[in-house]
Amino acid sequence: MKNRWLIALSAIAIHLSIGAAYAYSVYTMPIHNEVGWSTSGITVAFTIMMALAGISAAFFGSFVEKQGPRRSAILAAILFGLGQAGSGLAIAIDSLPLFLFTYGLASGLGLGLGYIAPVSTLVKWFPDRRGLATGMAVMGFGAGALITAPVAASMMGSIGITSTFYILGASYFVIIILGASYIAPPPEGWMPAGMKKDIASGKKVVKKDLSQLTAKQAVKTRRFWMLWTMMLINTSAGIMMISVASPMAQEVVGLTAAAAATMVGVMGIFNGGGRLAWAAISDYIGRPTVFMIFFVLQIIAFIMMPNITNVLVFQALILVVVSCYGGGFSNLPAFIGDLFGTKQLGAIHGYLLTTWSLGGILGPFIVTQLYDRTGSYIPVFYVFTGLIVIAFFISLLIRMDIKSIEKQHEKQKEGVA
Numbered sequence: 001m002k003n004r005w006l007i008a009l010s011a012i013a014i015h016l017s018i019g020a021a022y023a024y025s026v027y028t029m030p031i032h033n034e035v036g037w038s039t040s041g042i043t044v045a046f047t048i049m050m051a052l053a054g055i056s057a058a059f060f061g062s063f064v065e066k067q068g069p070r071r072s073a074i075l076a077a078i079l080f081g082l083g084q085a086g087s088g089l090a091i092a093i094d095s096l097p098l099f100l101f102t103y104g105l106a107s108g109l110g111l112g113l114g115y116i117a118p119v120s121t122l123v124k125w126f127p128d129r130r131g132l133a134t135g136m137a138v139m140g141f142g143a144g145a146l147i148t149a150p151v152a153a154s155m156m157g158s159i160g161i162t163s164t165f166y167i168l169g170a171s172y173f174v175i176i177i178l179g180a181s182y183i184a185p186p187p188e189g190w191m192p193a194g195m196k197k198d199i200a201s202g203k204k205v206v207k208k209d210l211s212q213l214t215a216k217q218a219v220k221t222r223r224f225w226m227l228w229t230m231m232l233i234n235t236s237a238g239i240m241m242i243s244v245a246s247p248m249a250q251e252v253v254g255l256t257a258a259a260a261a262t263m264v265g266v267m268g269i270f271n272g273g274g275r276l277a278w279a280a281i282s283d284y285i286g287r288p289t290v291f292m293i294f295f296v297l298q299i300i301a302f303i304m305m306p307n308i309t310n311v312l313v314f315q316a317l318i319l320v321v322v323s324c325y326g327g328g329f330s331n332l333p334a335f336i337g338d339l340f341g342t343k344q345l346g347a348i349h350g351y352l353l354t355t356w357s358l359g360g361i362l363g364p365f366i367v368t369q370l371y372d373r374t375g376s377y378i379p380v381f382y383v384f385t386g387l388i389v390i391a392f393f394i395s396l397l398i399r400m401d402i403k404s405i406e407k408q409h410e411k412q413k414e415g416v417a
Contacts (some may be wrong), residue, residue, distance in 0.1 A: 003193070004125040006182055008133060008199030011118035012140035013179035014073055017172040018080055019144020020112040021049060021107060026149045030156050035094050043103040045087075051208070052108025053115065054357030060113045061215060061350025066119065072117035077173050081109025086171025092357075106341040107164045112174060115141065116353065118346035121185045128195045130334035138330040142272030147372040184379045190415060195329025210405055212341035217307050223339055226398040228352055230291055233391040235359030236366070237298060238325020242267065243364040245318055248377045252305070253314045263315050270319045271326040278327030279334065285337040288399040294324040295392035306378045339402070 024046045025313050031042050064072045085105030090099035128131035146166070154165040190200075201223055218224050245267060246260040254261070282290040301317040308314045370379045404416075 002182070002184060002186075004186075004254060007125050007184075007376070008122060008136050010179040010181075010183045011124035011137040012345050013219060014076070014114050014118050014176050014183075015067070015137045015140035016144045016147065018076070018111045018173045018181075019082075020148035020168070020172065021046075021053075021111055022142075022145035022404060023148040023152060023275075024049075026153050027156075027161070030161050035091055037096050037099075041096055042325035045100050048100060048104030048361050051070075051357050052105065053111040054353045054355070054360070056109045056112030057350040057353035057356070058112075060109075061116060061347030062344075064350070065215075065345035066115070067342050069117050069121040069185065070180050070181045072113055073183060074177060076110045076114030076117055077112070077176035077180060080176065081169050081173025083107030083110055083169070085166050085246050088165030088169065090160045090177055091165065112353070116346050116349050118179070118183055121183055122336045123333055123345055124190070124342050125186050127191055129280075129283050130337055130367070131279040131282035131331060132276075134333040135276040135330040136334075138278040138279070138326075139272050141329075142268070142275050146268050146271055146272065198317075206266070208409075209337060209341040210339050210402060210408060212343045213348075215347035218340045218344075219341075219351060221249060223398055224348075224352075225403050226394050227332075227335065227339070228355060230295075230357055230391050230398070231332060231352055231389050232362070234291075234294060234298075234325060234328040235355050236321060237302075237362035238271075238363070238389060239360050240304045240363030240367045240380070240384065241318055241321045241328050244269075244367050244371075244377070245322075248380075249314060249318065252377055253309060253311045254313055255315070256395035257331055259311075261320055263318070263373040266315075267322045270323045271277055274323030274326035275330035278323070282334060284330050287331050287338055288395065288402060290327065290331055291335075292392065292395045292399070294327060295388050295395055297321075298388045299385060299392065300323055302381045302388060305377060305381045309359075331350050 002053065028039055028042050031037060060072070082104045086102030086106060087099055090096070090102055117139060122133045122137055123130050146154065152164055156376065159167075195337065246257075246264055248256065249255040249263060263386050278290055278294075297320050301320050303396070307315055308317065321382050332352060333349055336345055336352065340348055366383060367377075367380050370383060371377060
């Protein structure tokens with residue numbers, strides 16, 4: 001029998017590697033200086049990768065269910081590793097189209113597949129701590145850029161950009177393959193010994209999943225679309241904040257450029273830490289409650305922001321929004337398990353991650369449009385307050401929906417008895 005903590009470590013290894021994609025900004029100026037491509041052209045590669053990450057997660061969901069986590073992660077290693085190493089070749093031969101294909105297309109497909117490949121397996125290994133398990137993996141994804149950014153910057157300074165991409169691409173390939181070699185689903189109905197003991201002694205009652213649905217059945221339910229809308233709004237708000245945090249803080253409360261750069265680094269910690277902390281908390285208070293807390297906190301943050309003059313308070317509110325953004329992603333797989341079971345969790349997770357791609361477009365689009373038209377970030381806060389209020393009401397509706405289905409189950413049980 002495999003050790004479930006080593007399964008978790010394997011998932012973290014995969015997510016740490018693909019999470020390195022978020023360090024792209026450290027490459028922009030060195031590539032521009034090396035080959036003279038426009039910074040907007042270089043950024044297009046990242047946009048392609050991010051757009052493809054969510055779309056490919058949806059596309060590859062059924063592949064993960066059919067082929068299993070090991071084969072899926074091996075394919076992710078090939079796509080992502082070759083994509084990153086191939087970026088070095090594109091720079092060496094001065095080909096922007098090849099860079100868009102390697103860093104954008106290949107890495108994007110590998111990113112989406114690598115993201116969902118280990119998650120459904122991890123949920124099955126941790127029936128007692130679903131939130132913590134998925135939180136650990138997804139925190140690895142958030143931490144990937146924190147590790148890669150300084151390493152890549154140092155390597156580019158000493159061995160050049162091309163060699164940096166070759167070495168990092170090969171490293172990601174090896175790390176993901178190592179993670180893939182150990183990961184495997186547990187036997188059907190498996191439970192850890194401690195959980196079995198607690199159930200036998202009556203100390204713990206197993207809360208059954210609301211249903212066991214296929215991906216096709218899940219998308220026909222209203223709770224799927226309620227969860228999809230909540231994720232879209234939460235993701236749009238988080239990515240909006242990440243995309244403009246530095247200029248916003250400088251303009252609204254007069255933060256210096258150096259202090260704003262430090263804040264961006266701290267945001268990475270809150271994004272990663274929020275993923276683990278919120279997911280672990282959800283094991284005790286439940287996923288619906290955690291999402292309600294996300295929206296209450298963000299409503300308070302967005303209402304307060306236009307009137308704040310204190311630099312520290314303003315930064316704290318930005319960090320709250322970013323932690324809720326990270327927490328949304330880490331709670332999602334466990335929430336899917338609660339609502340739809342683990343039958344086709346990977347495929348359902350893939351469909352819901354389309355909100356990642358869409359939110360990545362919607363959040364920055366809303367903020368740039370409003371800023372261009374008004375010359376101020378203040379209207380942005382009011383628009384997002386409205387969106388988060390909608391999300392909060394949906395979180396109440398999904399909670400009511402869950403309660404009514406649970407009551408139906410109770411009536412059915414009583415009827416059978």
